[in-house]
Amino acid sequence: MSTIDYSQKIPNNVNLGEDRTLQRALEGWQPNFIHWWDDVGPEGSTNFDVYLRTAVSVDPQGWAQFGHVKMRDYRWGIFLNPGDANRQVHFGDHKGEKAWQDVPGEHRANLRRIIVTQGDTEPASVEQQRHLGLTAPSMYDLRNLFQINVEEGRHLWAMVYLLHKHFGRDGREEAEALLQRTSGDQDNPRILGAFNEKTPDWLAFFMFTYFTDRDGKFQLSALAESAFDPLARTTKFMLTEEAHHMFVGESGVSRVLSRTAAVMNELKTDDAARVRAAGAIDLGTIQRYLNFHYSVTIDLFGADQSSNAAIFYSSGLKGRYEEGKRDDDHQLKGQTYKVLEVVNGQLQEKEVPMLNALNEVLRDDFIKDSVAGVNRWNKVLEKAGIPTRLTVPHKAFNRQIGALAGIKMSPDGRVVNEVEWSAKKADWLPTPEDFAFVASLMGRVVDPGKFAGWIAPPVMGINRQPVDFDYVRFG
Template identity: 95%
Template sequence: MSTINYSEKIPNNVNLGEDRTLQRALEGWQPNFINWWDDVGPEGSTNHEVYLRTAVSVDPNGWAQFGHVKMRDYRWGIFLNPGDANREIHFGDHKGEKAWQDVPGEHRANLRRIIVTQGDTEPASVEQQRHLGLTAPSMYDLRNLFQINVEEGRHLWAMVYLLHKHFGRDGREEAEALLQRQSGDENNPRILGAFNEKTPDWLAFFMFTYFTDRDGKFQLSALAESAFDPLARTTKFMLTEEAHHMFVGESGISRVLSRTAQVMNDLKTDDPAKVRAAGAIDLPTIQRYLNFHYSVTIDLFGADQSSNAATFYSSGLKGRYEEGKRTDDHVLKGQTYKVLEVRDGQLLEKDVPMLNALNEVLRDDFIKDSMAGVGRWNKVLEKAGIPTRLVVPHKAFNRQIGALAGIKMSPDGRVVSEAEWTARKAEWLPTPEDFAFVASLMGRVVDPGKFAGWIAPPVMGINRQPVDFEYVRFN
């Protein structure tokens, strides 16, 4: 079923009306979701009509329509990619068997944990971005923020559906808990560390959507390989929506760099103080933000050696990124992979069983993908004749998880002393002064076609609309 039924209280393409018990349970969860949205969703947005895309089918050729919608009236729903009755498991110990339509009892706890952890990230990012609408640099950017917010809400619905349908009372309790945890809450925080960090300004937002939503792309891609077919079908459709989130981050930073380069050329200076005085964000500050968001995000992939990762793969619960394009045996027993460790003050590689290193495999895939985008940012600087280049820090820099946690490492990959780390940390990571300066630029600009002085306009608008289109109607 590719089209989505919007006549029901919960839009869906899973024939929800045929399972009255499930439908009642989800309709009981729905008001709690709306209360959560009202309490900690985008601040001050209740009456705005926003030019949003809404999924109308899961056909990749025409899956969304655009129109002005009050965000609180957005039709969050449950959408799965079409199923294939002959789909087989293509990795792990169950390779060659039929994909599962129900949860095997022996994998129940692990599957629930995977779904809950993924589900927990979705409302967390909405909470982290709650206040950003109050400092939007343009109406175009405000619309993009709100699009991301509603889609993260829909991705929460995707996981809640799986919990309710396949995990009974445990699933219903986990679904309630997803609305009870809150980003940064001391007593009941979100599960993963990066989702308890503040997103204080739009430079942080663009870095978050570039790096942290890219983590989402890789995690969802790994889950889209799952032997548990409803999870695979759910995450495949989530990836369709996720692409726009990464576009917002990549294009946002490109536009910041374009404006910074313009100011540097106008003033004929690379002095950060002079660039700041002209109301643009200097390149060293952008680099420090990059270092922070990149290092926090690569921690999301987990420890470099993990027995859980091995179990998830061998059990068929979670594959690798683009598993089907890999040319090995898709079982991986007896294969090895290189991970890093620090021994006698030196950073060294060592071979470990690949099954135990699958978090590192996924992290390295992410790093390669991230570096390509940073290369595109550098093209902006190159085109403007600016010699400075942004650099992705070493993957051992500023790590808090795994064998590299707490190692004092420079961005260029040197193990440094505590004294050098303390002396140079302000060169490498954002300082309170950096945050205060960027915050000072964050005045709200929402007249159609107008943009804050620290960011360039986009090349084109959304859905072929002009850049000065009325993307948000303030009622």
């Protein structure tokens, strides 16, 4: 069904009430989720009434409504896109067979691993962002942060439903563990490295939502192709919500650039110290933040060559981005793809079986999409008459995973020695001084229509509301 039933304790469109055992199990998990939210969710937000978007349907024409909701009372639920009884597997060894409604035994462990890894990223980002509300640059931005937080919580529910419904006791234990790991915890960290990094300030938040949530878009798109139909239907609806997260990142950085450009033009200077003294973030710092978040995010796609990626594809568990638009045989046996490797300290291209290079295929799709957005940021600078341009660094820059891990590479693609890396690292990646400077700007501004001095207001408000609307009512 496309309409979501909000009369139930757990809102859903999966007829949860017809499976009492599953319903009881999820209602048993629900208090643990609320306890996790209270413990490591958005700090100090319990009594705020926030102008939030809530899913009311999975119909793309009118799937959400807006209204003030207490954060803790947000109705997290389980929403799947409508099913198609005739849907077929359209890639891999099972191509042409009917899509699966239940987990085939031979793919059980791999599917569980995929769902757990995706599920683990959702609460991690809430934990990474929990302090940001204390330094919001405006009420508008505070509301956007909270919208992302509740939707990441919703995406956790999406994965937990699949674990409970399809994986028995193992799934229930994995669902509990999703609330026990914590971002950055020494003893029990989140599964993926990027989700254990700090998000110390709002520039980092905007870069995270631009780049790392974009990784989410590509991973979810690949899972939306899955032969396991409940996973495909779940992730398709998650993508509807994910789009806003990337918008917050892209528009946030655009607004930072707009303010920086205005200050540079007022002062008639590109001197970083003078721009900083005027309370704006200099372009060098923005570029270094970009370099860091981009390089950390492209590591999320995994090793350049991966037998797991080949298995996931051939067995129908995870497709490519926009699989249906590709004009090949969708089985890829005998096809090749170019990856980079390091030979005698230099980068070389190497042809490898495409099935083993599917992480790299997805990474390259992500890179293309990311570059397009960075070009839109450059339009802000161009329009303001600022000659500097932001760039994404070379894909081998600052890599920690795969064949490129540990190679010393400049952002413009030169292999450098240890001496040059040490000398230039502070030009390429954020320094403690950069973080301290950006932190010094992070004073909380929450009067309606007011904005911190380092960021420009948005072009328009949310859901056709004015920019100075009371998006957050403080209890």
